[in-house]
Amino acid sequence: MLTSNPSPETVLDRQCEQRTEPGYLAAVLGTAEYRVVVFHRGRALMVGAALAYLDPACLDPVYRDLAGDVLPLGGTHVYLGKVGPGQQHSLAAATDIVLLSLPLDALDESAEELSWIPSGAVFAGYRDVAQDLHAVDAQVFVEAQAVAQWHASHVRCPRCGSPTEAQSSGWMRRCTADGSQHFPRTDPAAIVAIVGADDRILLANNFAWNENRYSTVAGFVEAGESAEQAAVREIAEEVGVHLHSLAYFSSQAWPFPRSLMFGFIGYTDDTEATPDRTEVRAVRWFDREELQTAVLGGHAVISHRASIARSLIEHWYGGPILEPGEQA
Numbered sequence: 183m184l185t186s187n188p189s190p191e192t193v194l195d196r197q198c199e200q201r202t203e204p205g206y207l208a209a210v211l212g213t214a215e216y217r218v219v220v221f222h223r224g225r226a227l228m229v230g231a232a233l234a235y236l237d238p239a240c241l242d243p244v245y246r247d248l249a250g251d252v253l254p255l256g257g258t259h260v261y262l263g264k265v266g267p268g269q270q271h272s273l274a275a276a277t278d279i280v281l282l283s284l285p286l287d288a289l290d291e292s293a294e295e296l297s298w299i300p301s302g303a304v305f306a307g308y309r310d311v312a313q314d315l316h317a318v319d320a321q322v323f324v325e326a327q328a329v330a331q332w333h334a335s336h337v338r339c340p341r342c343g344s345p346t347e348a349q350s351s352g353w354m355r356r357c358t359a360d361g362s363q364h365f366p367r368t369d370p371a372a373i374v375a376i377v378g379a380d381d382r383i384l385l386a387n388n389f390a391w392n393e394n395r396y397s398t399v400a401g402f403v404e405a406g407e408s409a410e411q412a413a414v415r416e417i418a419e420e421v422g423v424h425l426h427s428l429a430y431f432s433s434q435a436w437p438f439p440r441s442l443m444f445g446f447i448g449y450t451d452d453t454e455a456t457p458d459r460t461e462v463r464a465v466r467w468f469d470r471e472e473l474q475t476a477v478l479g480g481h482a483v484i485s486h487r488a489s490i491a492r493s494l495i496e497h498w499y500g501g502p503i504l505e506p507g508e509q510a
């Protein structure tokens with residue numbers, strides 16, 4: 183679960199220095215002790231509420247199918263890390279975790295019936311499972327999501343268009359023609375809980391959502407802009423509110439496709455707000471009782487508990503907001 187101040191403890195040790203050594207990933211793949219997380223089209227193989235950590239021995243048929251030229255074309259291995267010390271997880275501490283990102287066309291609709299897929303395992307998207315994930319699984323999932331997507335969309339060099347190939351245990355791609363190096367990218371975004379002078383929160387409903395869904399306002403940081411400047415600009419553009427100050431809250435990787443959300447509490451003296459009617463359909467000020475009542479009654483749906491949006495809202499609220507059917 184995301185907390186207001188994410189712990190600095192190492193949930194997953196990425197082995198950043200070691201993994202750049204030539205042969206590091208190959209050496210891991212040469213052992214029998216590592217475990218494999220399988221990704222396909224942005225979904226991870228899961229058993230119940232946990233990621234499926236496959237014994238490499240059961241993946242032999244997959245590797246046979248992927249032999250030759252298939253693997254580099256959008257599918258690849260990536261070294262993800264070791265389970266951090268002190269983590270209570272089904273995998274032993276220091277177990278190496280490797281991503282197998284399958285090529286986009288590797289599996290069809292009946293994938294879950296393939297022989298190497300464990301009984302009961304299914305491919306699932308992060309949004310659908312995030313709330314119930316163990317902290318280690320959540321970290322593995324977002325890391326795998328981010329890097330798998332990057333590989334799939336960077337098979338060619340942005341300079342010359344030649345094919346690239348994965349190196350550095352899957353954390354770099356090098357152009358096969360000009361040798362240029364390319365690394366996974368992250369797009370910064372600002373996400374803001376707007377708090378008025380009367381201590382109410384302003385939440386927005388976007389056209390992309392159902393009409394009863396309300397959340398914080400977010401937008402991408404533009405080239406040459408600070409996260410704070412982006413926060414103030416986006417809030418003015420989307421809901422017509424002037425923020426006079428910002429307090430940094432925390433950040434969250436949100437690799438859909440590759441965002442890093444910088445969360446702020448934004449303070450305003452404005453009591454009016456105007457949706458831009460382009461992205462934002464409607465806005466609404468809530469005091470604490472109104473918000474809790476609206477959520478319990480199903481009149482307002484707010485972001486799920488694994489999101490920084492929810493954490494920002496609950497930070498303002500002063501504690502957990504109950505969902506319909508829950509009791510204090």
Ligand SMILES: [Zn+2]
Pocket residue numbers: 339340341342343344357358359360361362
């Ligand atoms: Zn090139």
